[in-house]
Amino acid sequence: MRLIKRVVLASSALVLLFAAITAPDGINSFIDTADAAPERMRPNAPNYIVIAWNDLGMHCISPRFKQMAILPPFNNLEAQVIKRGSPPRIVTSGVTVRYSINNNTTVAGKTDFWDYDVPLFGVDLPLGIGLTGNGLSGTMTMVGDRYEARGIPTVPIDDQGQPYPYQGGIVEVFDDTGRLVAKTMATIPVSDELHCDYCHDAGGVGAPGINTGTVEGNILALHDLRDGTNLMQNQPVLCASCHSDNALGTPGEPGVPSMSLAMHERHAQLGTNVPSCYDCHPGAQTKCLRTNLEGMRANGSNPNCERCHGTLANVAATIRDGRQPWLDEPTCAQCHGGSFTTNQPLYKDSTGHHGVYCAACHNSPHAWYPSKLGIDNKQPIKLQGSAESIGADGKCSVCHIGQPDGDIHDEGGGDGDDDR
Ligand code: HEC
Ligand code: HEC
Ligand code: HEC
Ligand code: HEC
Ligand code: HEC
Ligand code: HEC
Ligand code: HEC
Structure with missing residues (x-):
């Protein structure tokens, strides 16, 4: 079905x-x-x-x-x-x-x-x-x-x-x-490819026997049934009003698990029906993990999120162990080694190479250059004629006039083990 x-x-x-x-x-x-x-x-x-x-x-x-x-x-x-x-x-x-x-x-x-x-x-x-x-x-x-x-x-x-x-x-x-x-x-x-509807439709596995006519109704009714809440009577419901959410900056209600913990932990307990990451994150059609870098990309239709984030149960268990959702995420250094430790907790906030943002040269998380998606690659192609990380293969002249010395990642203390 x-x-x-x-x-x-x-x-x-x-x-x-x-x-x-x-x-x-x-x-x-x-x-x-x-x-x-x-x-x-x-x-x-x-x-x-x-x-x-x-x-x-x-x-x-x-x-x-x-x-x-x-x-x-x-x-x-x-x-x-x-x-x-x-x-x-x-x-x-x-x-x-x-x-x-x-x-x-x-x-x-x-x-x-x-x-x-x-x-x-x-x-x-x-x-x-x-x-x-x-x-x-x-x-x-x-x-x-x-x-x-x-x-x-x-x-x-x-x-x-x-x-x-x-x-x-x-x-x-x-x-x-x-x-x-x-x-x-x-x-x-x-x-908006969050496929709650795969399971929470009126006749689906969610809220057995409760036919509300909508996916959202099914989710709210099930939540009321299992957790003693009154969400059906209080629509529209902002989940993060009770479940703290660092993405929105809401503190949540005391004693209620964070949105990330609640969602990942509950759905990790579903035995043989555990959802895949692409069931709730976009998704089988959208394919948000679209880097084409060997070692970091999706493998066919398998998104391979687990390679960096661990399993669904692990995403939840690490929060129980103190991980802050959205703020403590995988790092480049965990695979590429200590010389790629970032100067901020998150890659997206970090700079390398004399104040240039990591993401300026490598692009957004999950869409690192080169991407499988043409639109992502237009910028590096326009700047340097290829879809690689900006400055790859000695293309320093994207920014520099004349050929500078050294290499991009060999800046004040990096061990410079990569010679490009
Ligand atoms: C692979 C199937 C599947 C997908 C996809 C799925 N769920 Fe569920 N969900 C379930 C099942 C099964 C339950 C447990 C039903 C029960 O308690 O009888 C559940 C339980 C829940 C609960 C109730 C938790 C509790 O016990 O109080 C909420 C809320 C919920 N899901 C929200 C969502 C939302 C939001 C999405 C989409 C972002 C989603 N689910 C995607 C299968 C799924
Ligand atoms: C009025 C406050 C409130 C709102 C709003 C709310 N929740 Fe909850 N939620 C709770 C409480 C309380 C629990 C039970 C927590 C517990 O058992 O520790 C819970 C439990 C859950 C669980 C199960 C966690 C688990 O491990 O069993 C999921 C999943 C969940 N909520 C998802 C949602 C979603 C999705 C929304 C938005 C549609 C939502 N919640 C809105 C209060 C709320
Ligand atoms: C049942 C639906 C569902 C499934 C399955 C799911 N997620 Fe999520 N995930 C969510 C929702 C909803 C949020 C947004 C929570 C919020 O607003 O804070 C989220 C947020 C996240 C975050 C950011 C918050 C954090 O904890 O750091 C990460 C990382 C994440 N998911 C990874 C994964 C990975 C990896 C998988 C597969 C192993 C997965 N998710 C499977 C629903 C799901
Ligand atoms: C799960 C491990 C893992 C994580 C986490 C990871 N990478 Fe990678 N990355 C690899 C592997 C494996 C390769 C291919 C082998 C290699 O060149 O080291 C690779 C290759 C690359 C390359 C291409 C290198 C070349 O010379 O062609 C770049 C650029 C890169 N990664 C950037 C990043 C950035 C930026 C981050 C953090 C946002 C990151 N990686 C996080 C595993 C990882
Ligand atoms: C190669 C490693 C790698 C893979 C594979 C990967 N992620 Fe991530 N993910 C990261 C890194 C690194 C961050 C933190 C980015 C930062 O620090 O700015 C992150 C952050 C996130 C976040 C938090 C918001 C954000 O984008 O920074 C979510 C949600 C997330 N990943 C979901 C997923 C999902 C879902 C998949 C599979 C479709 C996936 N990730 C695959 C490395 C990976
Ligand atoms: C000025 C552009 C630029 C900036 C800024 C930059 N990088 Fe790079 N980075 C590169 C280039 C070019 C490569 C080589 C990639 C290739 O050959 O495909 C590279 C390679 C990498 C690799 C792969 C190393 C390997 O050999 O496997 C990682 C990991 C990496 N960068 C992480 C980062 C991080 C983290 C930051 C921010 C702290 C950052 N980079 C900032 C241009 C940049
Ligand atoms: C995306 C733009 C960009 C790319 C690509 C780039 N750089 Fe830079 N580089 C900068 C900026 C910005 C500065 C900072 C100048 C300052 O200190 O204000 C800088 C500074 C430097 C410096 C120190 C200042 C100087 O000129 O002596 C060196 C050395 C350097 N870069 C080497 C390289 C090399 C080698 C490459 C190619 C492998 C490269 N850069 C690629 C933007 C870039």
Whole structure:
């Protein structure tokens, strides 16, 4: 029953997904114009470049908000502006950095989030404005050494109403005179492929005998039955109002397990019916683990999340042992060794190479260059003519004028065991 449903879903959604990824012509024109010549082809020009990335390789969003919400629309785009030179300089003032999304200019008709923002989050947001005040386009803010737009309210649907999990985020840099001096495109990933419906449908394994008519109703009724809560009477329900959630910054109710602990621990106890990571994380169609780096990528249809995160039971057990969900995650060093220890607890917050963010050169977690997904690779191809990590094979001239000494990871104390 569950298998049949999955196969049907997979084939129909794949067609749509394919259309969504190949169709938007703004993305193609980004790469097909004369502007697409790798920036490094201008060897002596001290021009600006901009490198952008998403903080996460995937942002999940609840498919509907009328009854319950796990995660709201909330996407974070980050960028560094670099003035090429000898040495290059990270630019933190004197420019304006704007973002927009190709073929996603409105949220109208795409989600019911703005109908339930008051009961769920206690704020009455104008349509299209997210929880931090940002919309689908706007100006990025300088925070320390990078430009950021936090809380962009993206939903995974394009302006033609088609599924759009990998959106083209356009980032443009203007100088004091208003002249466009650099432009790039980074993937804005967002998906609602949380397949609670595989099991929590009216006739499914969840809430046996309770037919509420919806997936969400099934989940809420089951929760009331098993945990003595009254969620059915209090819709819409924000799960994180009781279950603490570091992704949303909610403290939760004392004594109630965190959202991550509750979800992973309960579902790890399901004997022969333990879900796979792609049942709740996007997913069999979306394939959010899309790096093509040997050793870190998915193996066929097997997402291999366990290679870095451990099993479902382990994701939960480590929280019982003190791991902070969302804040204590796998590290590069656990496999690549101590010389890749990051200067912040999380990779996404860390810099290497003289203040350049790890993610500027390697991309978002789970989408490390090269990616299996063409849209992810457009930026490194534009900057250096190949989809590898920025600066690979001696392509220092993406940022440097002239050939600098040393290597990227041999900076103040690293043991420099990698000679590239
Ligand atoms: C592979 C099947 C499967 C998937 C996928 C799945 N669940 Fe479940 N879930 C179950 C089963 C089975 C139970 C236990 C049913 C029972 O207690 O009778 C359960 C229990 C629950 C409970 C009740 C926990 C308790 O005991 O109080 C909640 C809440 C829940 N699931 C939410 C979700 C949400 C949200 C998703 C999607 C993000 C999801 N589940 C995905 C199978 C699944
Ligand atoms: C009103 C507070 C409240 C809300 C809202 C709430 N929960 Fe719970 N939840 C609880 C309590 C209390 C428990 C029982 C905790 C325990 O047994 O230690 C629980 C248990 C669970 C469990 C089972 C944990 C386990 O290991 O048995 C899951 C899964 C779960 N909740 C998921 C959800 C989801 C999904 C939502 C949003 C639809 C949600 N909860 C909303 C209070 C809440
Ligand atoms: C039954 C649904 C379900 C399954 C199966 C599931 N997850 Fe999750 N996972 C969630 C939900 C829901 C969240 C978001 C919790 C929140 O909002 O804090 C989450 C969050 C996470 C997080 C971030 C929070 C943390 O604990 O650090 C990680 C990492 C994670 N999942 C890994 C995995 C891996 C690895 C697997 C497979 C082994 C897996 N998950 C399977 C539902 C699931
Ligand atoms: C589960 C272990 C594991 C983790 C965790 C891991 N990697 Fe890897 N990585 C590998 C393996 C295995 C390879 C392929 C063999 C090799 O080149 O070392 C690889 C290859 C790479 C390569 C290509 C190296 C080359 O010269 O071609 C890069 C870049 C890379 N990883 C970056 C990262 C970053 C960044 C992180 C942290 C965000 C990370 N890795 C975390 C296992 C891991
Ligand atoms: C090669 C190792 C590797 C694999 C494979 C992997 N992850 Fe991760 N994951 C990481 C690292 C490293 C982080 C922490 C990133 C950071 O510190 O910024 C992370 C973080 C996360 C987070 C927290 C939010 C975020 O993106 O930082 C979630 C959720 C998550 N992973 C889920 C998954 C799921 C689901 C899969 C399988 C589809 C998976 N991961 C496969 C290494 C991996
Ligand atoms: C200026 C660009 C740049 C920055 C910044 C950067 N890297 Fe790299 N990194 C590279 C390049 C280029 C390679 C070589 C990859 C290749 O050959 O495919 C590499 C390789 C790696 C590898 C694989 C090493 C191996 O030989 O297996 C890891 C792990 C890694 N980087 C982690 C990080 C981490 C963690 C950070 C941040 C602390 C970081 N990098 C910052 C450009 C960068
Ligand atoms: C993504 C941009 C970028 C790439 C690619 C890059 N660098 Fe850099 N590099 C910088 C920045 C920014 C600085 C910091 C200059 C400063 O201190 O303000 C820097 C500084 C340096 C410095 C110290 C300053 C100097 O010029 O003596 C060295 C050495 C260096 N890089 C070597 C390399 C080498 C070798 C490569 C290629 C293998 C490389 N870099 C690739 C951005 C980059």
